[in-house]
Amino acid sequence: MPAFLIPDDFRxxxxxxxxxxDAPGRGALVxxxxxxxxxxxxxxxxxxxxxxxxxxxxxxxxxxxxLTEHEIRAxxxxxxxxxxxxxxxxxRRHDREPVGEPLLIWGAYxxxxxxxxxxxxxxxxxxxxxxxxxxxxxxxxVWSPSDDQLVAVIWRDHCALYVLESADGYATSxxxxxxxxxxxxxxxxxxxxVVPWAxxxxxPVACRALSRFAAHGELGPEIAIERRxxxxxLMHGELDRQTVLAMRAEPARDPRRSSLARIASPAAxxxxxxxxxxxLPVEMAIALAPRGAAECAAWARRLIQLLFARSxxxxxxxxxxDELCYQLSGLLQAHADEAEHALDTADxxxxxxxxxxxxxxxxxxxxxxxxxxxxxxxxxxx
Numbered sequence: 001m002p003a004f005l006i007p008d009d010f011r012x013x014x015x016x017x018x019x020x021x022d023a024p025g026r027g028a029l030v031x032x033x034x035x036x037x038x039x040x041x042x043x044x045x046x047x048x049x050x051x052x053x054x055x056x057x058x059x060x061x062x063x064x065x066x067l068t069e070h071e072i073r074a075x076x077x078x079x080x081x082x083x084x085x086x087x088x089x090x091x092r093r094h095d096r097e098p099v100g101e102p103l104l105i106w107g108a109y110x111x112x113x114x115x116x117x118x119x120x121x122x123x124x125x126x127x128x129x130x131x132x133x134x135x136x137x138x139x140x141x142v143w144s145p146s147d148d149q150l151v152a153v154i155w156r157d158h159c160a161l162y163v164l165e166s167a168d169g170y171a172t173s174x175x176x177x178x179x180x181x182x183x184x185x186x187x188x189x190x191x192x193x194v195v196p197w198a199x200x201x202x203x204p205v206a207c208r209a210l211s212r213f214a215a216h217g218e219l220g221p222e223i224a225i226e227r228r229x230x231x232x233x234l235m236h237g238e239l240d241r242q243t244v245l246a247m248r249a250e251p252a253r254d255p256r257r258s259s260l261a262r263i264a265s266p267a268a269x270x271x272x273x274x275x276x277x278x279x280l281p282v283e284m285a286i287a288l289a290p291r292g293a294a295e296c297a298a299w300a301r302r303l304i305q306l307l308f309a310r311s312x313x314x315x316x317x318x319x320x321x322d323e324l325c326y327q328l329s330g331l332l333q334a335h336a337d338e339a340e341h342a343l344d345t346a347d348x349x350x351x352x353x354x355x356x357x358x359x360x361x362x363x364x365x366x367x368x369x370x371x372x373x374x375x376x377x378x379x380x381x382x
Contacts, residue, residue: 004063004085006075009040010054014076017043017050021069034191034232042231053234054085055170057227062088062234098145102214103241103251105141108188111259113251119211125255126207127338130154132263137185139193142210143241148217151233152210153185153195157342159206160199162229165240166217171225173209175201191232202344204335299336300328302376312364312372313353324358336373339366346370 017036020029029035033051035044043052043065050072054063065085067075074080102116106129116122129138137155149165161173179197187193201209201223209219219225245251252258304325307313315324331352339346346366353369354362364372 002085002087003082004054004065004087005082006080007040007054007057009038009057010052011075011078013038013040013052014072018073018076021072037232039228039231042234053231055229055231055234064088099147100143100145100241101253102145103141103143103245104214105188105244105251106138107259109259110249111252111257113248114255114258114260115251115253116214117253119215121255122211122214123207125258125260126210128255128260128263130159130203130207137183137195139185139187140210141188141244142214144214144217146217147241148213149240150210150213151187152206153193154203154206155183155185155195155200157203157344158197158200159203159210160195161201161206161209161213161219161223162199162233163213163219163225164229164233168218170227170229171219172228172230173199173201173206173219174224174226175199176224193230193233202348203342204338204345204348296329296333297325299332299377300325303332303372304328306372306376307362307364310368310372312362312368313359314361314363316358316360320358324356327356327358328353336377340370340373343367343370346373 013036016038020036030045030050032044033046034042036042036052040057041052041054043050045051050067050069052065052067054065056062063085065083067083071080071083075083100115102122103113104116104122104125105113107113114121114125116125126140129140132138133154134156137153140152140154141149142152143149147165148163148167151162151164153160153162158175159173160175161171163169163171175198177198177200182194182196185193185195205222209223212218212220255261301321304313304315304321308315331349335345335349335352339349343366346369350362350364350366350369353359
């Protein structure tokens, strides 16, 4: 077996293991494969031997080591500098044949899953789950057609993305947020996951990355990543799509036949078009029935006129208003409902409007845009 040179972070993990072994009453609590957890790896006593998994800092290799208690203590004290281990290269740079449709799972029950027929269905499902994550975080798992896999944690307007399997190996999203705090959530197996806020990105960016991952197995250029992953998520990566589906009923292929239809709390009845299933909660109905193109184009024209009248936007001389409204209508159709309620999304939408062809400058803040969206939404609104 190849020699594993003990790095400082793994030695620190084993020091904490020794502390727990020596603590009164801890003996029986070490008999689990994830009894000891750290950012660099995890392990525990299995069948009388201590087995540890260590993830290298570059996220490229994973070591598996079987150690005796004597070796653990010697490493912790700095008396042993290497150990026998098995090394596996994580990054698998080869083309894989598709094995099924993209798959989304958001809970432990059989109907907490969706075999994705179209990205429109996926975006609708993600938006519904995000609405349900305002009170408490939610954990999602996504597989691409080629069995790339990630775990996502949504809370309010932010989302952390953890790639467990892909052609490029492990990855964790980096939000660039200078925060050192974190929040906790239980995954589908009841295990505690600590999510640093620094791993979180704004929801609109995360939603696009999730859609791209479901289709192509990669997050895309909008997401900054680090080649690391929480160690206990490694166990999820051991389970491919076929293994997970073997433990569940066949996933729904229509969002209305999954638990998405009852996740959101029932709301007061509202008028909806005949094409919308009125048995769905209001939030789900909105997600599955976006405004039509003509309606959004008219809304875009009213919004431009309102921003212009308030000197919150400056247009290029000779800008074609019809083309500008056409460009803006697509943004409104996809993001306006969310922007009205989430300031991060409103700020993002301001930047997107400023980048449209025909727009010279936008002076509106995200808050200004939220007010303008509400006042211009309907033709008869003042």
